[in-house]
Amino acid sequence: MTSRSGRHFLQIPGPTNVPDQVLRAMSAPTIDHRGPDFAALTTELLASLKPVFGTAGDVVVFPGSGTGAWEAALVNTLSTGDRVLHVETGHFATLWQQMAAGLGLYVDFVPGDWRHGASPEAVAERLTADSARTIKAVCVVHNETSTGVTSRVSAIRQAMDTTGHPALLLVDTISSLGSIDYRHDEWGVDVTVAGSQKGLMLPPGLGFNAVSEKALAASRTARLRRSYWDWQPIIEANRCGFFPYTPATNLLYGLAEALRMLQAEGLPAVFARHDRHAEATRTAVRGWGLEVLCADEREYSSSLTAVLMPEDQDADKVRKIVLERFDMSLGAGLGKLAGRIFRIGHLGHFNDLTLAGTLAGVQMGLQLAGVRVDPRGLTDALDVLRAQ
Known part of the structure; x- marks a missing residue:
């Protein structure tokens, strides 16, 4: 091992x-x-x-x-x-x-x-x-x-x-x-x-x-x-x-x-924290040139973000690379979404630096998997975190 x-x-x-x-x-x-x-x-x-x-x-x-x-x-x-x-x-x-x-x-x-x-x-x-x-x-x-x-x-x-x-x-x-x-x-x-x-x-x-x-x-x-x-x-x-x-x-x-x-944190603050982490994650996804699975902005989740991969790319390949290279687990696509999406969890005991590290690992994994992404996606997400 x-x-x-x-x-x-x-x-x-x-x-x-x-x-x-x-x-x-x-x-x-x-x-x-x-x-x-x-x-x-x-x-x-x-x-x-x-x-x-x-x-x-x-x-x-x-x-x-x-x-x-x-x-x-x-x-x-x-x-x-x-x-x-x-x-x-x-x-x-x-x-x-x-x-x-x-x-x-x-x-x-x-x-x-x-x-x-x-x-x-x-x-x-x-x-x-x-x-x-x-x-x-x-x-x-x-x-x-x-x-x-x-x-x-x-x-x-x-x-x-x-x-x-x-x-x-x-x-x-x-x-x-x-x-x-x-x-x-x-x-x-x-x-x-x-x-x-x-x-x-x-x-x-x-x-x-x-x-x-x-x-x-x-x-x-x-x-x-x-x-x-x-x-x-x-x-x-x-x-x-x-x-x-x-x-x-x-x-x-x-x-x-x-x-x-x-x-101690207060439920309104807990919800606001999840909201901003979700917004930063979606900003990264869009910046990479990829698509958030949720199609209605009124229904965006603050617990996780599902990322839809291009038709010619395998989401599970990205997940495998991220796990082996960076010791990070991402959520798999389930049911009819298997291989089509990966899911980034950003809920629970979570802070800005953990999210920054998570998104950096995802960006590197996408690049290593041969997915063409704009590296400014991570920078854009950090701008969201820095501004709030």
């Missing part, structure tokens, strides 16, 4: 770099998850999580992945044969609708081109046509990790409201929570799905649902089978600071530290 100096640059859009202070917090001795110290930890954690989701309601924490949190959102609110509206925005939206079908739900899938977010107009059209009110939920990915496109959730809620349709709104924020402005209560979201390994700066292993009162009411009559993912016993146990099973104690230590870091 080749010995490398320095740290590996993990610039995929999740899992992200885990801060040293979070790693240290996770290394603390495990405590009794039925004792008073753990109850105090849980109570503080749940209170600190709510502002990150933008909710005053319940937030459920599972030992599990974001995919598990998807399943929890579906099985707690729906029954076999229910109709759900899924909007295709990329690879992960497609996987979510496949899960819904596998659970016995009837999926109404709105096709998309993977370059645009969920269309509020298309959602309104489908709901308006549903005069029998058979659609029980609308499922949208807020920030599509495979494409770098952010759907306008508030506009989707407004479109739903104009139809007077009673469907629930379920939103995946796995690659946006803690990185992009998000407002569960204000935007009328019923279930927000999230994971620990991106904007929350933790390793994988925790899944989250923020739950509205409407969703809680739906869970009382929903008939999809559930046991591990059932909200009710968790919410009940959480009221005393506990869980109905063994929790991921040391990940919760890390979560407490990550939340303290977000609070």
